[in-house]
Amino acid sequence: MEKFKWNYAFLFAMILMLGACGNSGDAGGSVSEETEGGGTEGESVTIDLYQFKVEFKEQFESLVAQYEEENPNVTINVETVGGGNDYGATLKSKIASGNEPDIFNIGGPQDYEDHKDRIAPIEDSEAADAALEGTLDSVTVDDQIYGLPYNLEGYGLIYNKAIFEEAGINPDDLTTMEDLQGAVDTLDGMKEELGLDAVFAFPGKERWVYGNHSSSSFLAPEFNDSVLEAFESDTVEFELSDELKNYIDMQVDYSEQPVLSLDYSQQVEALYSMEKVAMIQQGNWAYPSIEQIAPEVAENSGIIPIPVAGEAKMPVGVPQYWVVNSGAEDNVQEAAVDFLDWMYTSDAGKEVVLNDFNFIPAYEDYDTSQISDPLSQEIYEYSEEGNTSGWVFLGYPTGFSEETFGDNVQQYISEDITWEEVVENSKAYWEENR
Missing domain, CATH: 3.40.190.10 (Periplasmic binding protein-like II)
Structure with missing residues (x-):
């Protein structure tokens, strides 16, 4: 009995000591x-x-x-x-x-x-x-x-100004998907002259690039550019499904191959920074990586909005x-x-x-005149002009952007499912998980 009492007292003391030290x-x-x-x-x-x-x-x-x-x-x-x-x-x-x-x-x-x-x-x-x-x-x-x-932050199509200038392309004119396709065709036809391996580097391995950002650009109009409206919605309609498909198809078809094994590092550092491609879909967060690899390329980079429904608004958000x-x-x-x-x-x-x-x-x-890199400067100017669209992907149901839409796009690229199945599977997941 005495042993039991001593152990109990010891245990009680230890509990007090742990309680004093713990969170x-x-x-x-x-x-x-x-x-x-x-x-x-x-x-x-x-x-x-x-x-x-x-x-x-x-x-x-x-x-x-x-x-x-x-x-x-x-x-x-x-x-x-x-x-x-x-x-x-x-x-x-x-x-x-x-x-x-x-x-x-x-x-x-x-x-x-x-x-x-x-x-x-x-x-x-x-x-x-x-x-x-x-x-x-x-x-x-x-x-x-x-x-x-x-x-x-803002995202869109980062492009090499020198390559565009040599190809005779004015980025300010690329306000519709048809305009963009025309520029892509021009660049593709001049690849050897421009020293390009491809027009785009589409990082198929990175589902967040198209699962979050590409999808958001084409879903934003149906949610009035509001992340809260997207969050509160029980359904998603994919009203611009055809445009989204064409945009993804364009990048995949004119990209360095194979796209499904191409990751962020290859896209930004090995291909764009080394001037092997003319354009990539990314945001101003990519600038430090480009600048570290190729300062001149970084300084000579611009960014344009993804054309959506005939408009060119820069997606800007937190x-x-x-x-x-x-x-x-x-x-x-x-x-x-x-x-x-x-x-x-x-x-x-x-x-x-x-x-x-x-x-x-x-x-x-903040002294915004100190914004140092050209991509952030352009995005800030779009914000100051109010020529922006919302980041609605932050209002998607959990697991929608990458695990569902992104995964389905990968299957579509692999030709395992149709685009119609991408849309229907994504719609069903949204409704079931909202």
């Missing part, structure tokens, strides 16, 4: 007493951050190091997963493993719905107060803000939002918001956001 929630960050040095109320804070943007991984880690130097009581562990990996799927796996991050990314209303039980409201945030009008709509529920926008895990300790949540505020509102942070990240800021009080 109040399931997230990975922690708070401990700081015996030396600075820090809020003498506490040391560790934040586990899980983010999707591989294009600025090194620059972001450098910014984090700068913040840690200014705030020696804060440690931020950064893990980046994206590019060829499905960030949303890896995030779910990470959460299922019990190793939840304190800061992570969501894309919009559908992602919020999927993770709302672990997303904390963003309170007393300078960045939230500075966010541009409309950029918080996708993460505002019952007048409460749940996320902070990364930046503004790619992802930073959110804070509600399972983290209160001090970790507070420190997480402090870091995000510093990144977007401090002078040091804004300098990095503009000149190292090459972001189009989604916040006020």
